[in-house]
Amino acid sequence: MKYPRSEAYNTPALQAKIMGPNPVKLEEELLQNHQIPAGAVVCDLGSGQGLTSVFLAKEYGFTVYAADLWSDPAENQAFFDEMGVPVGKIIPVKADAEHLPFEPSFFDAVVSTDSYNYFGRDPKYLDEKLLPFVKDGGLIYIAIPGMKRDCHEDLPRELLLSWTPEQLDYMHDVAYWTAMAHQCRGAEVLSVREMESNDEVWADWLKQENEYAVGDRKSMEAGGGKYLNFISIVLRKKG
Numbered sequence: 001m002k003y004p005r006s007e008a009y010n011t012p013a014l015q016a017k018i019m020g021p022n023p024v025k026l027e028e029e030l031l032q033n034h035q036i037p038a039g040a041v042v043c044d045l046g047s048g049q050g051l052t053s054v055f056l057a058k059e060y061g062f063t064v065y066a067a068d069l070w071s072d073p074a075e076n077q078a079f080f081d082e083m084g085v086p087v088g089k090i091i092p093v094k095a096d097a098e099h100l101p102f103e104p105s106f107f108d109a110v111v112s113t114d115s116y117n118y119f120g121r122d123p124k125y126l127d128e129k130l131l132p133f134v135k136d137g138g139l140i141y142i143a144i145p146g147m148k149r150d151c152h153e154d155l156p157r158e159l160l161l162s163w164t165p166e167q168l169d170y171m172h173d174v175a176y177w178t179a180m181a182h183q184c185r186g187a188e189v190l191s192v193r194e195m196e197s198n199d200e201v202w203a204d205w206l207k208q209e210n211e212y213a214v215g216d217r218k219s220m221e222a223g224g225g226k227y228l229n230f231i232s233i234v235l236r237k238k239g
């Protein structure tokens with residue numbers, strides 16, 4: 001089994017917390033051979049309902065700030081308690097990634113799954129909005145939904161069954177994200193690549209019965225998946 005740690009999180013009750021293709025499995029792939037130090041303080045940026053935060057705290061031992069815009073920190077705290085996470089091991093924070101409410105150089109690392117594409121498409125984002133909160137030498141691990149090849153000028157009809165052109169503009173290819181990452185002056189780009197778990201994470205998501213997963217089935221059942229992938233980006237703050 002390629003992703004054994006995330007398998008324990010593949011229960012109906014826990015998967016009901018996900019807001020897109022299985023973020024725990026994506027995170028396990030993203031963090032294979034990671035270089036984040038033991039006991040690190042990590043920002044789970046765009047943590048959603050907190051399943052990835054539990055994964056980072058329990059499976060990797062990090063202290064996690066679960067920073068998210070749309071979810072309710074009190075509900076997330078109740079979930080962390082239910083999951084038996086010790087008090088203070090995960091701190092839920094209502095936060096806009098564009099205006100993070102932390103001290104400078106606070107984090108050893110940032111891990112962001114299925115959310116960076118909402119705010120990271122601004123070439124200045126990394127230098128101005130995120131890196132100030134990361135320690136020198138700190139690591140940033142990102143997994144985002146993407147396209148095998150950008151096709152925004154001529155969007156395939158299969159994709160338009162589930163998403164508007166505006167929603168599809170959040171997805172781009174490896175070339176786009178490589179160029180975006182290299183515009184950052186304050187971090188070294190360690191890798192930008194297509195991920196392997198794409199089919200598995202989509203299958204886990206499309207089984208869900210929430211309205212978003214049901215909506216996504218239209219495109220995927222029509223073959224839209226052949227245009228899509230997941231992309232990992234790994235950076236290290238200079239200094």
Ligand SMILES: C[S@@+](CC[C@H](N)C(=O)[O-])C[C@H]1O[C@@H](n2cnc3c(N)ncnc32)[C@H](O)[C@@H]1O
Nearest residue numbers: 018019023046047048069070096097114115118
């Ligand atoms: C598709 S959901 C994914 C959530 C979670 N990572 C998961 O995979 O289940 C996208 C998440 O991005 C977060 N997000 C979008 N824009 C944001 C912003 N500007 N600042 C912080 N979080 C943001 C939303 O709150 C939402 O939880």
